[in-house]
Amino acid sequence: MIQTEDLSKQFGDFLAVDGVTINVQPGQVLALLGQNGAGKTTTVRMLTSLLAPTRGWARLAGYDVVREPTRVRSLVGVLTEQHGLYLRMTAVEYLDFYGKVFRLDSATRQKRSAELLDYFGITEFARRPIGQYSKGMRQKLALARTLLHEPPVLLLDEPTSAMDPESARLVRQAIAGLRSANRTIIICTHNLVEAELLADKIAIIYRGRILTQGTVEELRRSLLGPAEYNVRLRNGWRPGTLNLPPGVTLTGETDAGPRFRVEDPLAANPELLKSLIASGAEVVAMQEVPHTLEEIYLAAMSKVNDA
Amino acid sequence: MPKRRQEALQIVWLVAWRELRDQLRDWRIIIPMFILTVILPFLANAGAQAAMNFASRYGTPLIAERLVPFLLLVVGFFPITVSLVIALEAFVGEKERGTIEPLLVSPLEDWQIYMGKLLAGTVAPLITSYLGIAVYLLGLVFQGIPLPDPNRMAQTLTLTTVQAFLMVSGAILISTQSTSVRAANLMSSFIIIPMALLIQGEAVMLFWGNDQVLWLAVAGVAVLTVLLARVGIAHFQREALLGREIDVLNLRWVGQVFWRAFKGQAKSVGQWYRLEVRAALRRQAPAIWVVTAIGLLSMAGGYALIQANLPSVSQDVMDEFSSILPVGVDVPSLDQFSFFYILGHNLRAVVVIFLLGLFSFGTLGALLFVLNTAVVGGLVSLLDVMGLSAWKVAVFGILPHGIFELPALVLSSASVLYVAIILVTPRSQRSLGEVSIEAIAECARLFVGVICPLFILAAAVETWVTPVLLSTFGG
Structure with missing residues (x-):
């Protein structure tokens, strides 16, 4: 479902991502684990056709990220590092806007919005301006946006960063609930607990390179x-x-x-x-x-x- | 309209409407708009009334007559300045707030996002502007002041509309190329200063009462708006928008990009001429042909204009013109036409054409070129009308140095057109700055390699050969 080969990105003299090769199967959750500036966000941006790779290739759901960017973007749900919500809008307006952006018909938009708001427990606040929401609620609404068009691929960039423990736990529970047999998820995080709780496979990225990858057991055996x-x-x-x-x-x-x-x-x-x-x-x-x-x-x- | 196209345009409106709704919920936008819709027109009405009173007391009706449409222009213009604030932060503001990335990872096309933002920046200020104009006109009716004629009103409304789009196009272009809202605001002077000059020019035209020039201004502003929007879309890059964090004026990088593009693959001057200058000429060939055609047309136009109008001008007027010319105009004597004077004059002319063209997507540069070639046609026509042998003057007085000078003029005008074409052409993975530097370097290649040598030859021939030929064979 997500396949990359020697994926690299250079900004001037700086090599941000260097030869990343990963293969995530449908139903798998991969945690891209690394410190700040390791190249996680750059990798995600290449996977969503926002950045063009300097070297190598990547395919999402069978589509090349360079040749078919619009197709790739329509099949992927991205939770960006910053939630990216319009604070003057209500949750209902916000989800309706993105529903239209993803060309969902009116009935589907309403149904999906209601389902997601209910799933994330925001229905009660759905008609209040997003600016009045807590951090956890905002992140859950951003997750709802990510799932609105039922994408087969989810890319979650630092889903719980800068959140209080309680909100982070709620968001983690929500992410754990997103696993399904045909959905592929990549979680970028520097939070080890989060990676261990949510992922089937872990790839440790350092200065743009994947140091090692595998299940926690495989990593334990190979490293310890x-x-x-x-x-x-x-x-x-x-x-x-x-x-x-x-x-x-x-x-x-x-x-x-x-x-x-x-x-x-x-x-x-x-x-x-x-x-x-x-x-x-x-x-x-x-x-x-x-x-x-x-x-x-x-x-x-x-x-x-x-x- | 095909369904696909209609759906694509609906998405543009969706992006614009989302933003408009956001604007209408922001009191910092609503309050100035309200003031500009209601209070400013009343002030303008008071001004118009004062002007009418002044006119009736001192018998200067023309001032009042011209002030009323001028105030109409002012009332229409002030609200659209708000569009600048909105448009400047259209992209970079969303980037700072972190809301741009979800939009960029959606399946929207670049042009849909761009046009949506352009529309969002224009609609609210324009509605405010139209409302302000309506309030002002209503005020005039109640005050019993005669309304400007329908042509003038149509002109002002059109001018207001195209100016709003021009400002927003420029501001959005800046917004896509800036690293922060602060940087975008600092760069807004690139819009404010030319707009201020434009408005001053328009005010002069209004007081002068020159309709034709004002309509030309409308057309010019409209063309410039389309070109600016085209440049914006052509160089809109999601990667650059997200990637740029700090602005650094890297002169070394500028120099390297320029030198690389100027030098090309050449390893010696000879190779540079053979490969790079020839390649530049080949790339600019379409622009050279277009400019040549324009030159020939304007030359013919200049000839025809003089033929059509000059004989009807009475000898008295010609005499009068001749008598005032030496007083008002500093015409250099023939002794002053030295080699360096001619060379300097020609080089100055192409530099002015290039610079004006650079800031107006070639339009002002082309205008200067058209004027120059039209003068040549007009000069030949004038000699014809005066009964002198025009062909002799053309063959012995213009052609010897013109063989070098006119191609140089064509090449330099074509160069600026080429830069404009390059700027409006999409280049993936290249920044606007990089593309601009490379295009200018290519023009510099022609300037150094061809234009300058041609001008040197032209100046030499004009200084030492043409006068001899003219006095020997020109009659």
Whole structure:
């Protein structure tokens, strides 16, 4: 549904996006994760035919972003970084205006507007000027605009930036509800929690380049290595007596017990447990060491810095 | 009208109507409009009444007669100045407020957004202007002051309308090329100053009572408006609108772009002549042909004009004209026509043609060229009327240096026309500044490579050869 190959953009001497290659299938949500100025917005602007790529190509729903810009724009819903609302209009007027822009007929406009206002809980305020809305309501209305013409592709640029936690949570819930089998979504964000909550795949972008991409699990494995397990023992830890199965390494120990790195948990964990029990250890619990997306992100960054 | 076209135009109105509704909800626009619709016409009525009283006391009815339509022009013009404020922030204001991007990522065509904004900037101020004019005219009726004649009223209304569109076209063009509302406001002097000069000129014409020139002004302003709108649409780039953040006058970049376009691919002067100058001539060929045709037509026109009008002028008037000419006009003596005088005069003329043409999309430059060539035709005709041998003067007095001078004049006038054509031609991925610098560089290529050498040859022949030929064979 969204395909790019070596997508690049240069502004004068500055290379804002450098060889971005992504492939997002229908029904998938990709989070483009990166700090401010990493090239997320530029990538989104190229995907919506606002900026012409200096190199490479991109196709949305089968249409080339350079050759068929109008077609691309009619198939994509874009939530821009700034909500872009006309503050003197009411929500009803605003959605009606954009409905006309997307050439929806009158009945469809009214039906879709009513549905979306209801879905985002703005119906009660629909006839008030948008200028009177809270930040969260504005963002939800902007999301409603994005969905008005039922686009198969959604590009959401920093959907919760500069929002209070409560509003951000509401908007995240709304976005989570937008997932469907045939809708493809790209979320640009620097918010790790948001990316982890909403995305199936994550692409970490740094200085215009995709450093790595994949599911959270794939990224964890590739950046932080095999999974680690903390074992809690009742009778204390005596390392000398333990016979470790293949693919298991002792990486540390705490007062409660040892920590092991396991290459293939499915095969090795039962063997590890057996060895522990055979060594006389009384196992109370065995738990995978949790790694947050933040650790994954920082690992990716430190790799870049080391390089 | 085909349905597709009609739908496309409906979208233009949709963009305009959205903005108009926004304007009508803003008290900062409504209040000045109300003042200009109601209060200003009353002040103008008071002025007209005072003028009538003054005229009746001192017996100067002409002043009052001309002041009434002048005030009509003023009452119509003031409200359309509001359009400038609205149009200047049409794009850049929306960019600053962050509302432009959702519009740009919609499936609207560039021209639909542009024309929508143009319409939105013009409609409200124009309605205010028409209402103001109506209030003023009603006031005149109640005061018992004679209304201006229908022709004058039609003229003022048309002038007001085209001026509003001109200001909005210019302001919207600025708005698409600015980085901030502040920058757009600073650049508005490029509209305000020429408009002020135009209004002053129109006021003079009104007091002079010259209808023909005023209608010409209407036509000129209309042409300029269309060209400005065309330039705006041709260079409207969503990318540039979003991408530009700060304005920096990068003289190095300007110099590099100019030099690259001037030099082309050439590695030596010879190669430059063979490849680049020839290429420039080839590209400008259509403009050269058009200008040549215009030149020939205006030459014929000048000849015909003198033939048709001069014999009817009485000898007395001619004598009188001859007697006042030396007093009023500083005619240089033949000794002053040195090589450098002629060369300087010619170069000054083409520079003026180029500069005037540059700021008027070639129209004022073309006008000067037409005047020049018409004078040549007129001169030959004058000699004919006076019973002198026109062909001898043409062959021995004009042709020897004219062979060089006239092509140079044609080339320089064609160059400015070429720049105008380039400016109104859409160029994707090129900024208006880049396109302008490149077009000027190409004209400079012809100026340095062809026009200047031709003028040098022409001045040499005119200084040292033509006088000899003329005195030997010209009779």
